[in-house]
Amino acid sequence: MRNILVVEDSPLVLKILNRQFKQEKNLTSVMCASAGEAQLMLETSSALFDAAIVDLNLPDAPNGEIVDLILSYKVPCVVLTSSYDEQRRDDLFMKGVVDYVIKESQYSYDYVFRLIHRLEQNRKIKIMIAEDSSSARHFIHRVLSSHQYQIVEAQDGEETLKMLEQHADTDLLILDHGMPGIQGFELVKILRQKQKRQDLLILGVSADPKGSLSAMFIKHGADDFLRKPFCAEELTCRVMAMVERRDLTQALRQAALFDSLTGLYNRRAFYAEGGRVLKQAQELQYPISVAVIDLDYFKKINDTYGHSVGDNALKLFSRAFRKAFTDDVLVRLGGEEFGLVSYHSSEVVAERLDRLRRDCQQIAYAEGDITPLSFSAGVYSGIADSVDILLHLADQLLYQVKHQGRGHTLTEQQG
Known part of the structure; x- marks a missing residue:
């Protein structure tokens, strides 16, 4: 949470700013109606403030003295004023204010909050x-x-x-x-x-x-x-x-490249990155491994706990998936189906999948007693003309696993 000091004596402007702050989840405001109040606040808590929004004409600081006070505490200062004076604006920029914004319309207030957010990103x-x-x-x-x-x-x-x-x-x-x-x-x-x-x-x-x-x-x-x-x-x-x-x-x-829910590659990017890995493997005449992974009985999770819990399960699985295969190309193929392209042998990939399967037993994707996450996988190792061919061969192995009872990995290596 970021704290913003607001120094403003107009009830109308304070009302507008209060309404704006209520729409901001990561911002909280401290309102002061005078320079004296602001000084007391800064003397005790200046380090807590990420930025300040100030009016130039205050009862006890009618000539913009509040700006010097704010800047003396090294707090980024956005001026929000109803009076426009070009010379004063230039002087304030030279002093180091973030911006000089005129209270003209709702756009002015939106712009001030856009600046506040940019300061954090900057x-x-x-x-x-x-x-x-x-x-x-x-x-x-x-x-x-x-x-x-x-x-x-x-x-x-x-x-x-x-x-x-x-x-x-x-x-x-x-x-x-x-x-x-x-x-x-x-x-x-x-x-x-x-x-x-x-x-x-x-x-x-x-x-x-x-x-x-x-x-x-x-x-x-x-x-x-x-x-x-x-x-x-x-x-x-x-x-x-x-x-x-x-x-x-x-x-x-x-x-364009990543799945919005899991952060893994989408299909389009996966084929591009996997194709790059395959091309290098073809040049070296070295086989690569392709795996297709399917979360077991995932429809039951959605039906029992709801789709938001199902989405959380997919995100947590993807996090564990990345941790288990840090140097490989990973993809969410769609729904609860995932894939990877690896330089490692099918045996190494299968061993890592077994460790991932054990880790999945500990994933708490919902509160209370839950069905542990489990998955089936097919891994094919070899060289082909395209990633799509290798993916198809791995998918056939996955199909066999599903008919054998699920929950394990089947591997095959090109003869």
Whole structure:
């Protein structure tokens, strides 16, 4: 649970914020109606607050003094105000507020909560600033630090490449074009074409007035471009938009490859990954093992305890399945049927399945006395033209197991 300090004296705004907080399962609010109340709260409990939402015009702090108070305790501060003053906005951004939001509509409040959630996510995001100007580098660093990003810096092209090797987990590169040595869009070409850093977000920046420069950056693989001079608000909006697009793309990729309930590969991804394993095995003339696993009498679990308990059983089995086969390609084929492709022999796979079967006896997928989880499995080891053929042969073995009483594994190796 994350704690948010709210400093606001308007009953109407407090009512709106209270309603919004009730819809947030992972956020709790502490409401203060004045700067004095907020100060008492911060003096005793500042470490408990993940962020603050503040009004600029309070009875005992009419000129935005609350912002200085919040920032002095190093609490990320979102300004939510009904008055717009461009100079004041710029000054507040320079002080390090997260954002300056006008109370205009429900969208304003939704945006504030979107920012609050992003602050938590941003702590896991690393941004590299590649900029030879120390003043520009310091400005970007200060602005992005208020949004809780991890920041690393580089001063020229060669140092940028070295730093990216040291910080391989960098999510976003802010890249100035006019650095000494390797220039901006040349670096983009190296990163995209030679190093294949396709997952690295790249934001090009330059003071060059030519419109063609931004096009060059984009054509060579940059994700966006920002022309100097830019304001703090424009920078944070561009960075947030890039990160959110990346997150959406990753979510779509996750949905396309993985089963939503268990987190295992879906059929499409399984055939792709299994095909890769099979191709390597064919090149080495080395057999691989394919198994098909079916949870025994699973319909009875659903009928007796309900589908939500059945789903929980599938999730817990999948967790144990991953633990038992950490280096293999695992799939939920559908319903209560699972599969794997392994470099190990059928004997090794069968031995691990027996251990998994014993572990399944201890899985508590519902409260009270429950039917222990059990499964049947068929394992075929060999080389074929496709994973589908091997899967079919393993499925035939599974069919024999079911007619022999279930609850054990049958193996066969290509002669």
